[in-house]
Amino acid sequence: MSENRSTALVQVRHLKQYFPVTTGFLRKTMLKAVDDVSFDIEKGETLGLVGESGCGKTTVGRTMLHLYKPTSGEIWFDGTKIEGKEALHNFRRRAQMVFQDPYSSLNPRMTVADIVAEPIDVHKLCPSKKDREDRIRELMSLVGLNTEHATRYAHEFSGGQRQRIGIARALASEPEFIVCDEPVSALDVSIQAQVINMLEDLQHRLGLTYLFIAHDISVVKHISNRIAVMYLGHMMELASANELTRHPLHPYTISLMSAVPLPDPKASRSQKRIVLQGDVPSPLKMPSGCPFRTRCSRATAECAAQCPAMKEAAPGHFVACHHL
Amino acid sequence: MSMLEVSDLHTSFFTQSGEVRAVNGLSFSLEKGRVLGIVGESGSGKSVTAYSILQILTHPGRIVSGSIKLHGQELVGLSDEEMRAIRGNKISIIFQDPMTSLNPTFTIGNQLMEAILLHTKRTHEEARLRAIEMLNLVGISEPEKRLNQYAFELSGGMRQRVMIAMALACEPDVLIADEPTTALDVTIQAQILELMLRLQKELGMAIIMITHDMGVIAQICDEVIVMYAGGVCERGPTDAIFYHPMHEYTRGLMRSIPDMSDDEKTPLVPITGTPIDLLNMPKGCPFAPRCDAAMKICLQEKPKEYWVGHNHLSACWMNVKENVCYTTCPEAEEEVESHE
Numbered sequence: 001m002s003e004n005r006s007t008a009l010v011q012v013r014h015l016k017q018y019f020p021v022t023t024g025f026l027r028k029t030m031l032k033a034v035d036d037v038s039f040d041i042e043k044g045e046t047l048g049l050v051g052e053s054g055c056g057k058t059t060v061g062r063t064m065l066h067l068y069k070p071t072s073g074e075i076w077f078d079g080t081k082i083e084g085k086e087a088l089h090n091f092r093r094r095a096q097m098v099f100q101d102p103y104s105s106l107n108p109r110m111t112v113a114d115i116v117a118e119p120i121d122v123h124k125l126c127p128s129k130k131d132r133e134d135r136i137r138e139l140m141s142l143v144g145l146n147t148e149h150a151t152r153y154a155h156e157f158s159g160g161q162r163q164r165i166g167i168a169r170a171l172a173s174e175p176e177f178i179v180c181d182e183p184v185s186a187l188d189v190s191i192q193a194q195v196i197n198m199l200e201d202l203q204h205r206l207g208l209t210y211l212f213i214a215h216d217i218s219v220v221k222h223i224s225n226r227i228a229v230m231y232l233g234h235m236m237e238l239a240s241a242n243e244l245t246r247h248p249l250h251p252y253t254i255s256l257m258s259a260v261p262l263p264d265p266k267a268s269r270s271q272k273r274i275v276l277q278g279d280v281p282s283p284l285k286m287p288s289g290c291p292f293r294t295r296c297s298r299a300t301a302e303c304a305a306q307c308p309a310m311k312e313a314a315p316g317h318f319v320a321c322h323h324l
Numbered sequence: 325m326s327m328l329e330v331s332d333l334h335t336s337f338f339t340q341s342g343e344v345r346a347v348n349g350l351s352f353s354l355e356k357g358r359v360l361g362i363v364g365e366s367g368s369g370k371s372v373t374a375y376s377i378l379q380i381l382t383h384p385g386r387i388v389s390g391s392i393k394l395h396g397q398e399l400v401g402l403s404d405e406e407m408r409a410i411r412g413n414k415i416s417i418i419f420q421d422p423m424t425s426l427n428p429t430f431t432i433g434n435q436l437m438e439a440i441l442l443h444t445k446r447t448h449e450e451a452r453l454r455a456i457e458m459l460n461l462v463g464i465s466e467p468e469k470r471l472n473q474y475a476f477e478l479s480g481g482m483r484q485r486v487m488i489a490m491a492l493a494c495e496p497d498v499l500i501a502d503e504p505t506t507a508l509d510v511t512i513q514a515q516i517l518e519l520m521l522r523l524q525k526e527l528g529m530a531i532i533m534i535t536h537d538m539g540v541i542a543q544i545c546d547e548v549i550v551m552y553a554g555g556v557c558e559r560g561p562t563d564a565i566f567y568h569p570m571h572e573y574t575r576g577l578m579r580s581i582p583d584m585s586d587d588e589k590t591p592l593v594p595i596t597g598t599p600i601d602l603l604n605m606p607k608g609c610p611f612a613p614r615c616d617a618a619m620k621i622c623l624q625e626k627p628k629e630y631w632v633g634h635n636h637l638s639a640c641w642m643n644v645k646e647n648v649c650y651t652t653c654p655e656a657e658e659e660v661e662s663h664e
Contacts, residue, residue: 052510053509158598161598188536189536189538189577189581190577190580190595190599192580192594193580193581193594194594194595194596196582196594197591197594215509215510217510217584218539218581218582218584221582222583222586222589222592242587246587256510258514261510261514261537261539261540261543262539262542262584263539263542263581265542265543265567266563267542267585268539268542268543273514273518275518276511276515279482
């Protein structure tokens with residue numbers, strides 16, 4: 001991963017996000033939610049981010065949009081470093097977020113029209129009232145909502161429709177980059193497919209770039225061009241979606257892929273499962289060296305001594321492991 | 325005789341806005357040592373089925389009609405006291421959320437021993453030993469130490485193991501697992517599913533696996549029931565359901581799941597529309613308003629369940645139209661011939 005000479009739309013360099021946690025009387029410990037993560041997202045691309053709960057994937061998404069102030073590290077967007085009030089304000093119009101829970105991410109006291117128009121109002125994108133209304137109607141039909149429902153409240157909609165409202169809001173400021181944080185996890189399978197298809201369709205029509213965060217690997221594989229795997233705040237592997245699911249290299253990715261239940265009984269019976277022993281260690285008591293070594297079958301003294309750096313194992317296939 | 329036999333079960337919730345028919349004429353039987361999967365979307369009545377079998381429905385829900393027989397003994401209409409002797413003893417349940425289904429104010433040991441002391445004649449010390457044995461069985465390290473710990477001290481996977489240990493402590497005949505791995509990560513899910521299958525083989529119990537994840541069904545179930553809007557769409561052997569689905573809803577469900585082995589990223593074919601409102605059930609097939617193949621009769625009359633293969637039943641007018649229905653269950657050989 002070279003320095004900031006690449007043409008990628010989004011560049012994340014050595015991103016760290018630590019949270020102070022009270023662990024005793026007057027004692028604070030740093031919870032390393034994200035520890036030294038670097039990656040690029042090309043224009044028009046979908047980068048999938050997978051990992052188990054607590055691995056820091058949501059924190060990466062939120063920190064990238066400066067919803068949290070990064071502890072250290074740099075975020076570059078379209079060749080500009082995100083630093084200072086003006087750059088941040090401009091960046092926030094061009095980068096948006098779709099949240100996981102369609103029930104708690106919409107204000108119950110606001111009508112759909114006001115929810116969708118909030119980014120327009122914040123960034124003063126529509127000077128006249130008529131423009132604003134036209135834009136709201138345009139956005140609602142873009143995500144397949146009935147425009148007559150603009151005066152309704154969020155509770156009158158089903159989960160899938162609420163997620164569409166959330167997506168319409170994210171599109172309101174005409175962003176180029178959207179962080180989708182588990183946008184379909186709370187939805188039923190049949191509705192999930194509708195929302196996935198819509199996200200793909202919008203990407204083609206509007207030329208969007210996505211960071212798609214999810215724990216369902218089959219969904220991430222379907223929608224992403226490349227996939228990054230995280231574990232305990234570290235990035236373990238990054239490769240194209242097909243390469244990562246077909247030929248995972250990192251011992252963690254290998255066991256993660258083998259644990260995915262396939263919706264095919266015959267394939268499922270012949271699937272060789274590598275069941276990991278034990279649980280993910282607490283991020284407050286991070287193991288020394290490689291974070292995965294406590295559950296890894298190939299762990300050696302070297303793994304305990306030093307944290308492996310990301311290296312290119314095959315063209316475009318990056319992996320952080322001492323044994324490769 | 326089957327171990328558990330449910331016939332024409334109707335469970336409703338009598339709300340202020342009307343009667344919600346959560347389970348609408350469900351029948352199935354479960355043999356010893358089999359794993360039955362119940363799959364469906366939220367609101368399809370999967371969990372209400374489980375709660376009906378155990379009769380742990382909360383007000384305003386109740387069983388309206390139907391019969392639930394365990395080893396020939398009718399469970400519907402039993403008194404609370406009689407049901408208490410069955411719950412946790414002959415039929416146990418594992419709930420979805422291991423975070424909220426353990427009591428935070430009692431130790432793990434206390435909660436584990438409660439079921440043992442209640443249903444068996446063991447002394448306190450014997451119950452403690454049994455609890456340790458159970459924790460060992462479900463793969464929890466240092467069981468003696470865990471007995472004195474509280475739920476918050478354990479991780480999600482560990483809590484679900486404790487729930488399984490509790491459910492199995494009295495060696496039930498039937499274990500109902502209501503989305504036992506939905507709240508867990510894939511690697512922990514793999515551990516728990518492996519554990520459940522191992523225990524099922526060792527103890528010879530039957531499992532009812534309730535889930536919305538077709539992957540979990542494919543991995544561990546012998547038979548599957550596909551539910552939609554409180555009714556059965558289709559039921560049959562797992563392979564038949566996955567490879568020869570005979571109901572438009574099952575087919576739609578299969579098409580909406582991304583295929584891991586597909587590198588071309590073929591677009592998904594979602595089921596259009598949204599699930600129906602259980603308060604305003606249509607007259608005909610409940611799936612008809614979302615079904616692309618819906619015919620006139622689908623909107624007018626509710627389809628009956630017909631045999632479409634060996635042990636394979638489906639309630640879809642399409643099968644009647646295409647004349648693939650049998651009045652009695654066809655032999656297994658016939659089914660193999662017709663499909664291969």
